[in-house]
Amino acid sequence: MTAPAKEAIRPEIVSVRTGDGLRLTGALWTPEENTSQTAIALFPGTGGEFHDPLFVALGHQLAAAGYTTLAMNRRDHGGNFGFYPLHDSAMDLRLGIDLLMDRGAKQVVLGGHSYGTV
Numbered sequence: 001m002t003a004p005a006k007e008a009i010r011p012e013i014v015s016v017r018t019g020d021g022l023r024l025t026g027a028l029w030t031p032e033e034n035t036s037q038t039a040i041a042l043f044p045g046t047g048g049e050f051h052d053p054l055f056v057a058l059g060h061q062l063a064a065a066g067y068t069t070l071a072m073n074r075r076d077h078g079g080n081f082g083f084y085p086l087h088d089s090a091m092d093l094r095l096g097i098d099l100l101m102d103r104g105a106k107q108v109v110l111g112g113h114s115y116g117t118v
Helices: 053-064 086-102
Strands: 009-017 023-031 038-043 068-072 107-112
Touching: 009 053, 009 068, 009 086, 023 053, 023 086, 038 053, 038 086, 053 068, 068 086, 086 107
Parallel strands: 038 068, 038 107
Antiparallel strands: 009 023, 023 068
16 A cells, blocks of 8 residues: 555544533544545543644554544543543543544544553
């Protein structure tokens, strides 16, 4: 598989609503020639944000390799850590998976940093 040129990647800001009404935001990088049925979802750890340089670099690099890639905040990202039950935060990952499946992914690989691996 030939990696698409960097300009052949469509970045966009996305958001989803949780069942209890919170809005979670992230960035989605989609290769113009999206031939892979596998997508990648990345979640930052405590104090992290989807727009941190690590996740932006990974988003671009993974999309350049042909994978639709999402970096998304959970409800307890950044300064919100410790204010929500672990179960609710873990369920936020499901919303990222659903977003990618709605965009055509048949399977999703999860990646996270620190608490983002919940």
